[in-house]
Amino acid sequence: AQSVTQLDSQVPVFEEAPVELRCNYSSSVSVYLFWYVQYPNQGLQLLLKYLSGSTLVKGINGFEAEFNKSQTSFHLRKPSVHISDTAEYFCAVRQTRGGSNYKLTFGKGTLLTVNP
Amino acid sequence: ETGVTQTPRHLVMGMTNKKSLKCEQHLGHNAMYWYKQSAKKPLELMFVYSLEERVENNSVPSRFSPECPNSSHLFLHLHTLQPEDSALYLCASSQWDRGDTEAFFGQGTRLTVV
Numbered sequence: 001a002q003s004v005t006q007l008d009s010q011v012p013v014f015e016e017a018p019v020e021l022r023c024n025y026s027s028s029v030s031v032y033l034f035w036y037v038q039y040p041n042q043g044l045q046l047l048l049k050y051l052s053g054s055t056l057v058k059g060i061n062g063f064e065a066e067f068n069k070s071q072t073s074f075h076l077r078k079p080s081v082h083i084s085d086t087a088e089y090f091c092a093v094r095q096t097r098g099g100s101n102y103k104l105t106f107g108k109g110t111l112l113t114v115n116p
Numbered sequence: 117e118t119g120v121t122q123t124p125r126h127l128v129m130g131m132t133n134k135k136s137l138k139c140e141q142h143l144g145h146n147a148m149y150w151y152k153q154s155a156k157k158p159l160e161l162m163f164v165y166s167l168e169e170r171v172e173n174n175s176v177p178s179r180f181s182p183e184c185p186n187s188s189h190l191f192l193h194l195h196t197l198q199p200e201d202s203a204l205y206l207c208a209s210s211q212w213d214r215g216d217t218e219a220f221f222g223q224g225t226r227l228t229v230v
Contacts, residue, residue: 032216043120043206043221051216090159094215101215102147102166108158 002027002093006107014115015083021076021110023091031093033074034104035065038088047089050074061085086114119143122207122222130230131197137225139190139207147212148190149219150182153204165190166212197229 007022032051036044048059055067065076088109095101120141129135150162164172165184181193210219
C-alpha cells in the first residue's frame with residue numbers, strides 16, 4: 001500500500017514570490033509520482049509526472065518538481081507565481097507494477113493562494 | 117470532442133429523487149473511475165471499472181450504483197441520497213495496464229442533496 005502526505009494544507013504567497021509545495025510518500029514498492037492542479041469548480045489537470053531518469057521534472061505553467069528517493073519526497077516549485085496559480089494542488093503516486101497499479105493514491109491537497 | 121466529459125455540471129436533488137451522473141471519455145482508455153471530493157477531505161476513490169468490469173468498490177453505500185455499458189461511458193445512478201452525499205463527483209479514465217500514464221479527469225458534477 002502507498003500513502004501520500006502533503007505537509008501544508010494552505011500556502012499563502014505574494015505574487016512574483018517563489019513557492020514550494022511539499023509532498024512526501026510512503027510505499028513498499030516502486031512508484032510513479034504525479035502532481036495535479038485543480039482550479040475552482042474544475043476537475044484535476046496534470047501538471048507533471050516523474051517516471052524515471054532525471055530527478056528534476058518540468059511541467060506546465062512554469063512548475064517543476066524534484067524527486068528525492070532517499071527522502072521519499074517530490075516537492076513542487078515555481079520561482080515566481082502569478083495570481084492565476086491560485087488553486088489546489090494534489091500530489092499522487094501509482095505503483096509501477098503489480099495488481100494495484102491502476103490506482104492513484106492522492107494526498108489531501110495544498111491550497112495555494114497568491115495575493116497581489 | 118476530446119478528453120473526459122461529465123454531465124450535468126451541477127445537480128440539486130431531493131432525498132427521495134433518483135438521478136444519474138454521466139461520464140464519457142474520448143481518449144481510447146480502458147479503465148474508468150468515480151471519485152468523491154468533499155470539502156476538507158481527501159479524494160475518495162469510489163468505483164473502478166476495467167474493460168467494463170467492476171474491479172473495485174470501496175465500501176460505497178448501495179444508494180450509489182455504477183454502470184459501465186462500454187469502455188467509453190460510465191454512469192453513477194443515485195437514489196435516496198443523504199445531505200452528507202453533497203460533494204463534487206469526479207470521473208476519470210486511464211490505461212489500465214500503463215502505470216506510467218496519468219489519469220485524465222472530467223470537470224466534475226457538483227451535487228447538492230436537499
